Amino acid sequence: xxxxxxxxxxxxxxxxxxxxxxxxxxxxxxxxxxxxxxxxxxxxxxxxxxxxxxxxxxxxxxxxxxxxxxxxxxxxxxxxxxxxxxxxxxxxxxxxxxxxxxxxxxxxxxxxxxxxxxxxxxxxxxxxxxxxxxxxxxxxxxxxxxxxxxxxxxxxxxxxxxxxxxxxxxxxxxxxxxxxxxxxxxxxxxxxxxxxxxxxxxxxxxxxxxxxxxxxxxxxxxxxxxxxxxxxxxxxxxxxxxxxxxxxxxxxxxxxxxxxxxxxxxxxxxxxxxxxxxxxxxxxxxxxxxxxxxxxxxxxxxxxxxxxxxxxxxxxxxxxxxxxxxxxxxxxxxxxxxxxxxxxxxxxxxxxxxxxxxxxxxxxxxxxxxxxxxxxxxxxxxxxxxxxxxxxxxxxxxxxxxxxxxxxxxxxxxxxxxxxxxxxxxxxxxxxxxxxxxxxxxxxxxxxxxxxxxxxxxxxxxxxxxxxxxxxxxxxxxxxxxxxxxxxxxxxxxxxxxxxxxxxxxxxxxxxxxxxxxxxxxxxxxxxxxxxxxxxxxxxxxxxxxxxxxxxxxxxxxxxxxxxxxxxxxxxxxxxxxxxxxxxxxxxxxxxxxxxxxxxxxxxxxxxxxxxxxxxxxxxxxxxxxxxxxxxxxxxxxxxxxxxxxxxxxxxxxxxxxxxxxxxxxxxxxxxxxxxxxxxxxxxxxxxxxxxxxxxxxxxxxxxxxxxxxxxxxxxxxxxxxxxxxxxxxxxxxxxxxxxxxxxxxxxxxxxxxxxxxxxxxxxxxxxxxxxxxxxxxxxxxxxxxxxxxxxxxxxxxxxxxxxxxxxxxxxxxxxxxxxxxxxxxxxxxxxxxxxxxxxxxxxxxxxxxxxxxxxxxxxxxxxxxxxxxx
RNA sequence: GGAGGCGUAGCUCAGUUGGUUAGAGCGCUACCUUGACAUGGUAGAGGUCGGAGGUUCGAGCCCUCUCGCGUCCACCA
Numbered sequence: 001x002x003x004x005x006x007x008x009x010x011x012x013x014x015x016x017x018x019x020x021x022x023x024x025x026x027x028x029x030x031x032x033x034x035x036x037x038x039x040x041x042x043x044x045x046x047x048x049x050x051x052x053x054x055x056x057x058x059x060x061x062x063x064x065x066x067x068x069x070x071x072x073x074x075x076x077x078x079x080x081x082x083x084x085x086x087x088x089x090x091x092x093x094x095x096x097x098x099x100x101x102x103x104x105x106x107x108x109x110x111x112x113x114x115x116x117x118x119x120x121x122x123x124x125x126x127x128x129x130x131x132x133x134x135x136x137x138x139x140x141x142x143x144x145x146x147x148x149x150x151x152x153x154x155x156x157x158x159x160x161x162x163x164x165x166x167x168x169x170x171x172x173x174x175x176x177x178x179x180x181x182x183x184x185x186x187x188x189x190x191x192x193x194x195x196x197x198x199x200x201x202x203x204x205x206x207x208x209x210x211x212x213x214x215x216x217x218x219x220x221x222x223x224x225x226x227x228x229x230x231x232x233x234x235x236x237x238x239x240x241x242x243x244x245x246x247x248x249x250x251x252x253x254x255x256x257x258x259x260x261x262x263x264x265x266x267x268x269x270x271x272x273x274x275x276x277x278x279x280x281x282x283x284x285x286x287x288x289x290x291x292x293x294x295x296x297x298x299x300x301x302x303x304x305x306x307x308x309x310x311x312x313x314x315x316x317x318x319x320x321x322x323x324x325x326x327x328x329x330x331x332x333x334x335x336x337x338x339x340x341x342x343x344x345x346x347x348x349x350x351x352x353x354x355x356x357x358x359x360x361x362x363x364x365x366x367x368x369x370x371x372x373x374x375x376x377x378x379x380x381x382x383x384x385x386x387x388x389x390x391x392x393x394x395x396x397x398x399x400x401x402x403x404x405x406x407x408x409x410x411x412x413x414x415x416x417x418x419x420x421x422x423x424x425x426x427x428x429x430x431x432x433x434x435x436x437x438x439x440x441x442x443x444x445x446x447x448x449x450x451x452x453x454x455x456x457x458x459x460x461x462x463x464x465x466x467x468x469x470x471x472x473x474x475x476x477x478x479x480x481x482x483x484x485x486x487x488x489x490x491x492x493x494x495x496x497x498x499x500x501x502x503x504x505x506x507x508x509x510x511x512x513x514x515x516x517x518x519x520x521x522x523x524x525x526x527x528x529x530x531x532x533x534x535x536x537x538x539x540x541x542x543x544x545x546x547x548x549x550x551x552x553x554x555x556x557x558x559x560x561x562x563x564x565x566x567x568x569x570x571x572x573x574x575x576x577x578x579x580x581x582x583x584x585x586x587x588x589x590x591x592x593x594x595x596x597x598x599x600x601x602x603x604x605x606x607x608x609x610x611x612x613x614x615x616x617x618x619x620x621x622x623x624x625x626x627x628x629x630x631x632x633x634x635x636x637x638x639x640x641x642x643x644x645x646x647x648x649x650x651x652x653x654x655x656x657x658x659x660x661x662x663x664x665x666x667x668x669x670x671x672x673x674x675x676x677x678x679x680x681x682x683x684x685x686x687x688x689x690x691x692x693x694x695x696x697x698x699x700x701x702x703x704x705x706x707x708x709x710x711x712x713x714x715x716x717x718x719x720x721x722x723x724x725x726x727x728x729x730x731x732x733x734x735x736x737x738x739x740x741x742x743x744x745x746x747x748x749x750x751x752x753x754x755x756x757x758x759x760x761x762x763x764x765x766x767x768x769x770x771x772x773x774x775x776x777x778x779x780x781x782x783x784x785x786x787x788x789x790x791x792x793x794x795x796x797x798x799x800x801x802x803x804x805x806x807x808x809x810x811x812x813x814x815x816x817x818x819x820x821x822x823x824x825x826x827x828x829x830x831x832x833x834x835x836x837x838x839x840x841x842x843x844x845x846x847x848x849x850x851x852x853x854x855x856x857x858x859x860x861x862x863x864x865x866x867x868x869x870x871x
Numbered sequence: 872g873g874a875g876g877c878g879u880a881g882c883u884c885a886g887u888u889g890g891u892u893a894g895a896g897c898g899c900u901a902c903c904u905u906g907a908c909a910u911g912g913u914a915g916a917g918g919u920c921g922g923a924g925g926u927u928c929g930a931g932c933c934c935u936c937u938c939g940c941g942u943c944c945a946c947c948a
Contacts, residue, residue, distance in 0.1 A: 006910075191946090198948090215948060229948090263947055271948045280948075340946070385875065392874060392944065484943085519883090521941090553884055553895075558876085559941090561883065565897055572910040583907035622887090629885070633895070648907075656906080732914090739914045745903055773905080825892075837928040846890060846929095853891070 003585060003695060007571075007578035009542025013687045017131055020690075025704055026136045028076035030473040037073035038477040039065055040458050040507075041137060042490070043145060045084035046119050047091050050129035052516040052524060052562055053483065055534040056550045060513060060628055061481045062135045063551065066683040067623050069136070070708035076474050077136060078461055080143035081123050085409035085450035086180060086188075086346050092118055092408070108407050115408045119144075132535060134543050134686045136704065141470075143461040145453040146410065153460030154410045154453050155427055157501055162414075162425045166362045167402070169423075173279040174356050174401050175342060178300030178314075179349035182405040183358050185449055186398060187488050189342040189351055196339055200332040201272075201325060203228060203245040206253050210240060213332050214272040217339055219325070220318040222247070223306050224295040225254055227273040229284055232258035234269050248330045249321060250307065257288045276355040292355055298405075300352060314352070359403035359412060359446070367394045370496035378505045379495055382626050383557045386484060386512050393488050394496075402449045409447030417441050455493035458506035465501075475502065479509040479626070484557065487512070511626045514559035516550070521561055532562055544685035545571040551684060552636070554629040573636055574688050577681070580644050581692045584670045587655055588697055591664060596672045599665045603724045603764055604650040610721035611642045612673055617711040619680055635680045643673060646728070653766035671696065676709045726757060726795040727764045733791040733798055734772035740814070741789050741805045748775035752784045755796040783870040792818070792863045794856060808871055815868045822861045829853045 004011070020026065028036075039061050044054060061077060069075035092115055093103065103111055127142065143150060161167040175184040199219045204211040212228055225247055230237040237256070244253045261284055262271050275285030276294035285292060295306045302309045302317045309317040325331040342351040371394050373379050374387050381387040403412060415424040417433035418440040424430050432439045453460070458480075462471040476498070482491060491510055498506030518524050524531040537546045548570040554560050601609070615638040622631035647670075654666040675696060682689040682703050693703035730753070738745060751774045755761055758779055761768065765777050783790075784799040787806035791798045829850045832838050839847055 003907095005908075007908095191944090217948075261947095266947050268948095273948090278948080280946095388875070389943070396945080488944090521883095555885065558884090563883070563897090566883080568910075569896055572908095575910045576908065579908035579911085581907085586907070625887075627887070630887080633885075637895080644908085645912080649912095652906090735913060736915090739902070742902085745913065746905065828892085832928080835928060839928085841928050842890075849891065 003578070003582045003692075005579075005582075007542075007575040007688065009544060009574075009687060012691045013132075013134070013538075013543055016687050016690050017134060020136065020702070020704065021131070021139070023702065025702060026077075026138050027140055028074050028138050028474070030469045031074045034072060034074040036076065036474050036478075037065070037068040038076045038078070038474040039479055039481065040461065040477050041077060041079045042480075042482045042486070043080045043082040043143070043454065043457060044126050045087050046081045046123040046126075046144075047084055047088050048126050050126055050132075050534055052532055052534055052550075054126070054130070055133060055546065056513060056516050056554075056560075057481060057483065058130055058133055058135050059547045059550050060511070062133070062137075062686070063547075063628055063683040064479065064481070064623070064626070066136055066686060066704060067708060069704065070679065070682070070706060072707065074473075076138055076141070078141050078143065079127060079130070079135070079137035079139065080457075080461060081127065081145070082450065082454055083119070083144065083146040083409065085404060085406055085447060086182065087450075088115065088118065089406050089408040090180060090346050103407070111407050119146075129535060132538050132543060133547065136686070141461070143457075145450070145457070145460075149463065150453055150456065150460040151410060153456045153464050154448065155413050156465040157456060157497070158413055158448070158452075159425055159427050160501065161361065166365060167359060168362065169357065169359050171355060171357045172360070172399075172401075173277075173282045173353050174358050175351045176298070176354040176356065177344040177347065177349055177351050178296075178298065179347045180344060180406070181298050183356060183401050183403060184344060184351060185401045185451070187451075188345045190345050190348075191340040191342050193338055194341045196337050196341070198267075198335040198337040199322060199325075200268075200335070201248065202330040202332050203247065203254075203272075204330075205240070206244045206246050210243070212237070212240065212245065212256070212270040213268045214270045215267045215335075216272055217337065218277070218318070219321055220302070220309075220314050221274045221277040221295065222272060222321070223250060223302070223309065224274045224276045224293040225272045226275060226285065226290040226293055227254050227257045227288060229257050229259045229262050229271045229273050230269060231262040231264040232260060234262070234264040236264075236269065248325060248328060255288075255290075257284070257290075259284050259287060278353055282355060294355055296352060296354060300349075358401050359414075359444075361400040361402055363397045363399050366496040366500055367397055369499050370394055370492065373495060373499060373505050379507065380509050382509055382511045386487065386510070386557065389484070390487060390492060394492060397492075400449075400493075402452050403444075403446040404449055405445075406447050409450060410453055412444040412446050412448060414444040415441045416444070451489055451493055454490055455497040456501070458494055458498060459502050475506075476504045477507045479511055480507045481511045481513065483515060484512050485515065509626070512557045513554070514557060517559055517561045519561060519563050524562075537567060541567045541571045542574070542687070544574055544688050548573070548632060548636070548685055551628050551632045553633065556626060573640060574685060576644055577639055577677075578688065578692070580639070580648060581674060581678075581695070583648060584667070584674050585695055585697075588667050588671065591667060593671055593697055594664055594668050596668055599668045600661075601669070602654070602662075602666070603720060603727070603760070604647065604767060605666070605669045606717040606720040607724040608642060608647040608650075608669065608673055609715050610717040611638060612676055612709075613711055613713075613716050615642075616676070616680065616709045620708070620711070623683070632684050635677070635684065639677050639681070643677060647673065649771055650767050653770045657766070671698070675699065678703060679706055679709050723757075723760060724764075726793070727760060727768060729793040730761070730796055730798060731768055731771045733793050734768075734774065734800065737789050737791050737798070737800055738773070741802050741807070743802055743805050745773055748773055749800050749802065750775055751777045752780045752788070752799040752801070753777065753796050754780055754782060754799075757795045761796070783867060790815075790867045792860050792867070794860065797863050797867065812868060812871055815864055815871075819861060819864045819868070822857050822864065826854055826857045826861070829857070 065075050065077040175189045177184055196217050198215045200213050200215045202211050202213055214228060228245055240256045241258045244255050247254050273281045273284050275282045275290055275292045293305055295303055297303045300314045302312050304310050344351055374390060415430050417438055419438035420436040422433050422435045433441055458477050459475055462475050464471055494506045518530045522530060545567050549567040615634055619631050619634050651666045651670055654662045678689045678693050690703050693699055753761055769777050786801055787803055788799045788801045789806055789811055832850050
């Protein structure tokens with residue numbers, strides 16, 4: 001097959017993916033002869049579209065899983081989607097609103113029909129988009145948090161926790177979203193600074209003897225006040241404690257209580273206590289046995305206990321009440337005040353702390369072993385610093401509110417007996433009350449927090465609670481790859497869930513990455529409209545270029561910026577690789593290539609093979625350490641600098657020469673190095689490496705199923721490679737000399753070389769001449785007469801007669817400068833050696849290196865001085 | 872209030888247990904269409920690593936202080 005002059009990913013990416021998928025290569029088998037390696041894909045929401053964050057997340061995972069697969073592991077990357085209870089429900093309600101339909105109109109069953117329709121329509125979209133990236137997930141095991149398998153695990157886990165007393169129902173202050181009309185967990189509230197006010201209100205004592213002034217940021221909640229608190233030691237208010245106050249705008253009387261919660265130095269030292277609408281007040285209320293008066297409805301309007309304000313929206317009521325208080329003379333003052341206001345993470349409405357009966361998971365017993373697991377390195381965060389963030393959260397976590405007043409999700413598996421009040425929580429749906437036998441039972445209306453099922457993802461997807469072959473073989477998983485933004489939502493909850501329900505940590509490593517920002521460093525967001533669609537980038541540059549650009553130069557845990565120019569430079573790299581392959585293929589065409597074992601290596605061959613071995617070793621190490629950015633740099637640098645810029649050029653004298661054996665030997669090395677480079681690159685840029693691999697002589701099958709290159713110490717050739725670098729130095733020196741003398745590169749020059757390494761130079765004569773643009777290479781014994789420019793390298797002095805181009809004065813200045821430079825090097829090294837503490841304390845190896853350096857530079861200096869004198 | 876991060880070449884970023892002369896991409900300068908590639912080649916210019924002090928034979932890396940900019944958590948009504 002003919003390769004085009006320019007790399008064009010559109011010609012093959014879709015075709016190759018279809019081939020892979022059809023071949024079954026993505027499927028992981030339970031194979032006792034292999035070691036499993038498992039990654040669970042963080043399930044994207046079914047409402048979602050692929051964005052840059054997904055693209056990076058998926059690319060990292062795909063790179064790791066392809067690497068491990070090639071290393072011989074039974075590599076499972078299990079994909080799937082999250083039903084995203086609240087996010088999806090919000091979207092469906094929005095869509096219904098456009099049609100003029102409400103949830104009440106169609107009822108629960110009708111709503112669920114729509115929700116499943118939605119899932120059918122959009123649930124697979126993002127999975128299809130992921131394929132464009134080249135993701136090698138095992139689609140045969142694709143899961144969904146609301147499917148039968150995952151639901152079974154949810155049920156099992158809920159009942160177990162309930163039976164252990166770790167799930168309970170309680171009346172507590174929770175975060176309420178009046179827009180979504182559901183409770184939220186603490187993690188689902190986002191705080192943002194907002195400009196607001198402090199309203200100072202006067203509450204007179206009922207006996208007229210005194211008054212207190214309280215300040216509030218939410219005056220509408222005063223209708224639910226059931227006390228005013230002061231600090232027990234606050235001398236100002238000693239006489240007030242025990243008295244009652246008249247609550248303005250109502251006909252209620254409320255007591256003054258003493259509670260240490262109050263900070264006497266803040267404000268007036270008097271705090272209105274609203275147990276139904278503030279978490280701290282709720283606690284104070286409990287201590288003083290205060291009534292809990294909730295004055296707000298679920299939709300954020302005032303309720304029947306709000307008197308004349310009933311039915312008003314919370315903000316309308318606020319305005320009206322402030323006006324009324326002012327009219328009464330009970331508004332003392334209004335202060336400007338910025339404070340943190342909580343918002344729903346889905347609809348961004350201001351959340352309302354409200355007392356409500358909800359289901360909770362008791363966190364303390366679960367958190368302890370989860371903290372231990374990380375402390376004892378059973379779970380390792382990469383980079384390590386994220387474990388601190390994890391500890392900080394885990395150590396201070398409050399009970400998890402898991403019930404949601406939504407319909408889309410796992411319904412809480414609890415039934416209530418209407419006759420005897422029994423609460424029934426069982427793994428099988430009950431038909432009657434086990435206590436009184438009544439069939440008059442009904443299920444709890446609420447569903448579970450969407451993260452309750454995500455928390456089980458690493459094992460629910462493998463069949464838990466059933467001890468399936470998959471579960472036994474692939475669990476615990478190996479590495480979780482995700483962003484730091486969901487450590488609390490998800491990572492932490494998977495860790496304690498895994499430990500509690502399976503007795504094992506769900507994964508050994510957590511590779512944390514940052515977020516992909518826009519070119520200006522801003523977060524990509526819908527409201528800013530600065531999002532970049534990965535699919536458009538793929539369309540323009542190809543998936544491989546996008547993948548590589550998302551990996552090159554990234555460091556674990558750090559944010560990165562997306563820039564077109566980065567993708568472009570990666571595309572350029574791939575084009576380079578493409579053309580290098582084209583070069584090799586053009587030359588191998590119709591030739592019989594010997595196997596690498598039969599080749600007699602030239603010095604350049606040993607050099608590139610040595611470089612290759614080094615690259616194999618370093619790349620493997622870094623991929624194993626999850627340093628994907630470093631690994632990507634290593635491989636691409638090897639291909640571009642060592643292979644393309646040097647070795648391919650070095651191969652040309654042999655390829656265009658007369659010696660057939662030399663020619664085919666060189667071709668064998670070219671093929672060998674290219675093939676290995678393709679394998680090293682395959683985890684990063686799977687499509688183009690597959691395409692080129694298919695064109696290589698003597699290859700069959702897919703590159704993704706070949707073995708990842710292994711470091712071969714027999715091919716290390718360290719000494720030979722080092723020696724050959726002396727040859728390269730000469731080539732570079734000649735190029736620089738020509739440039740310096742304004743000699744056109746195309747003009748062939750004569751090289752006269754003084755060296756002790758005569759054999760090395762002689763063996764590589766063709767390469768030196770070809771790469772430096774020389775017409776002749778003479779080994780001479782001393783300085784050459786006449787107008788020459790000269791240069792000194794570690795192993796040689798080079799004289800190039802350039803006739804009229806030679807400027808003696810310029811040449812003298814150059815040599816003088818060179819001697820100065822060498823002198824400063826000698827000084828630096830000698831300075832170290834003259835320092836007794838360096839010589840005594842530094843490792844012998846380093847001391848030796850400094851000595852060598854002095855020797856080398858002294859030698860070069862002598863040569864430079866000799867040259868200068870000869871001018 | 873607490874925790875953590877960042878500050879390295881004009882720009883965007885690497886720099887893994889402290890160890891030769893601190894790297895890359897893009898940009899820039901000069902030259903080059905040399906039988907894979909101008910999405911290219913060759914040769915260059917350009918940082919002393921935010922600042923100060925300290926530990927060490929040796930610090931971009933460790934410690935203290937300090938300046939500037941993000942982030943997360945908590946939250947006093």
